[in-house]
Amino acid sequence: MKPPPFDYARASSVEDAVAFLAEHRDEAKIIAGGQSLMPMLAFRIATPKLLVDIGPIATLRGISVDDRGVTLGALVRWRDIQRHAELPHAHPLLVEAVKHVAHYQIRNRGTVGGSLAHADPAAEFPGIAVACEAEIEIASSNGRRTVMANEFFLDSLTTALAPDELIVSVRLPPWKSGRHWAFDEFARRRGDFALAGVALFFDLHQGHVVEPHIAAIGIGARPVRLAIVEQTLAGKAVEAITIREAVAAAIASIDPPGDIHAPGDYRRALFGVLLERALAQAAGLQVAELA
Amino acid sequence: MATRTTRFTVNGKQVQVDLEPRTSLADALRYHLKLTGTHVGCEHGVCGACTIISDGAAIRSCLMLAAQADGMQITTIEGLSRGCGEALGPLAASFKKHHALQCGFCTPGILITAHALLSEEPTADADRIREVLSGNLCRCTGYVSIIDAVLDARPAYQNQKAAE
Numbered sequence: 001m002k003p004p005p006f007d008y009a010r011a012s013s014v015e016d017a018v019a020f021l022a023e024h025r026d027e028a029k030i031i032a033g034g035q036s037l038m039p040m041l042a043f044r045i046a047t048p049k050l051l052v053d054i055g056p057i058a059t060l061r062g063i064s065v066d067d068r069g070v071t072l073g074a075l076v077r078w079r080d081i082q083r084h085a086e087l088p089h090a091h092p093l094l095v096e097a098v099k100h101v102a103h104y105q106i107r108n109r110g111t112v113g114g115s116l117a118h119a120d121p122a123a124e125f126p127g128i129a130v131a132c133e134a135e136i137e138i139a140s141s142n143g144r145r146t147v148m149a150n151e152f153f154l155d156s157l158t159t160a161l162a163p164d165e166l167i168v169s170v171r172l173p174p175w176k177s178g179r180h181w182a183f184d185e186f187a188r189r190r191g192d193f194a195l196a197g198v199a200l201f202f203d204l205h206q207g208h209v210v211e212p213h214i215a216a217i218g219i220g221a222r223p224v225r226l227a228i229v230e231q232t233l234a235g236k237a238v239e240a241i242t243i244r245e246a247v248a249a250a251i252a253s254i255d256p257p258g259d260i261h262a263p264g265d266y267r268r269a270l271f272g273v274l275l276e277r278a279l280a281q282a283a284g285l286q287v288a289e290l291a
Numbered sequence: 292m293a294t295r296t297t298r299f300t301v302n303g304k305q306v307q308v309d310l311e312p313r314t315s316l317a318d319a320l321r322y323h324l325k326l327t328g329t330h331v332g333c334e335h336g337v338c339g340a341c342t343i344i345s346d347g348a349a350i351r352s353c354l355m356l357a358a359q360a361d362g363m364q365i366t367t368i369e370g371l372s373r374g375c376g377e378a379l380g381p382l383a384a385s386f387k388k389h390h391a392l393q394c395g396f397c398t399p400g401i402l403i404t405a406h407a408l409l410s411e412e413p414t415a416d417a418d419r420i421r422e423v424l425s426g427n428l429c430r431c432t433g434y435v436s437i438i439d440a441v442l443d444a445r446p447a448y449q450n451q452k453a454a455e
Contacts, residue, residue: 001334008312039335102428108348190425
């Protein structure tokens with residue numbers, strides 16, 4: 001379980017980091033917290049010739065909350081989100097989801113940029129990014145560009161990031177006060193990757209659902225929004241019957257793969273249960289009231 | 292592969308290591324600084340045995356390169372009893388009292404994790420302690436005695452916090 005040999009460089013600025021990437025491209029890999037990359041190196045799944053450590057770049061550590069929403073620098077750790085005074089009000093869904101990320105020690109070092117770049121299909125933060133229509137700011141030696149989260153995740157562990165590009169920050173659009181939301185997932189053991197999970201929110205206008213956002217994690221190669229479920233909910237009051245219809249639409253529309261951890265049918269049924277609970281919670285209903 | 296020089300502080304002492312960049316912080320501590328109290332179990336961030344404290348936060352030293360520790364303040368299990376003389380620190384004493392270990396392999400990682408937790412949250416309840424220690428695998432005890440020991444060590448950390 002020792003990584004193969006590689007060179008190591010410390011980047012002191014974003015410009016510095018992207019210059020290394022421009023020169024070494026496919027042979028270089030960015031390391032931040034290393035909580036996903038270090039196991040990949042230990043298993044020799046990743047075998048870069050050069051690791052570019054962006055840890056020293058202080059400008060990537062900021063959290064800002066303003067009328068453009070919540071902007072998280074690539075080096076923001078889960079710990080920083082959990083200890084931030086404004087975020088419980090500014091983005092309660094984000095704060096709740098972060099509680100489910102791995103274990104205490106991992107949350108103390110893992111970063112939002114690393115989670116996006118690694119793109120594990122069951123990871124919480126990519127699911128939040130897709131649910132919230134996050135914008136991911138990316139830098140290269142040619143300048144900067146912004147990619148929407150739903151166009152960023154292409155496949156399991158595969159993103160729209162080119163070999164010479166670095167994630168700089170991610171912005172979650174402003175969170176409306178009074179919004180209804182829930183996050184839930186199921187893992188066999190606390191801290192394991194979830195077998196399935198759901199992140200959702202909606203606003204209510206005169207008791208009826210406006211702009212529902214329903215995202216699923218762990219049920220496919222990448223986090224996805226479930227448009228059919230959103231259409232089922234839009235314009236309706238969230239009652240037992242609406243929730244049943246939404247769950248039925250979800251179960252009919254998803255096709256999770258089976259693997260060593262759970263068969264596809266199990267994941268489908270599990271997602272239905274999680275969605276039911278999450279919708280009930282977001283609407284302030286007891287699950288018992290749904291029967 | 293060329294070696295790289297990295298300087299950081301371990302248990303209050305400045306150290307310098309010249310290592311291949313692929314060397315984990317766990318291996319640097321054990322093989323180069325001879326601080327073998329930090330145990331290495333799985334080497335891929337699952338078991339928690341190698342937990343150390345870097346700049347105040349408990350982390351897994353197998354999931355960090357020694358080179359990344361440049362300029363950091365590191366605390367290992369050897370640093371936990373600093374200032375206690377021959378006596379055990381409050382957590383270790385509580386672990387002894389509650390028989391919170393059997394084979395002892397996971398114990399350094401659990402003590403470090405609990406120390407980091409109680410230093411930040413001296414009133415952590417049993418649920419919080421259980422949640423935090425879910426990142427440390429112990430195959431002997433069943434955890435009950437470990438949770439009891441951590442709960443029982445809280446007054447020492449609360450007094451320390453009050454004295455600050």
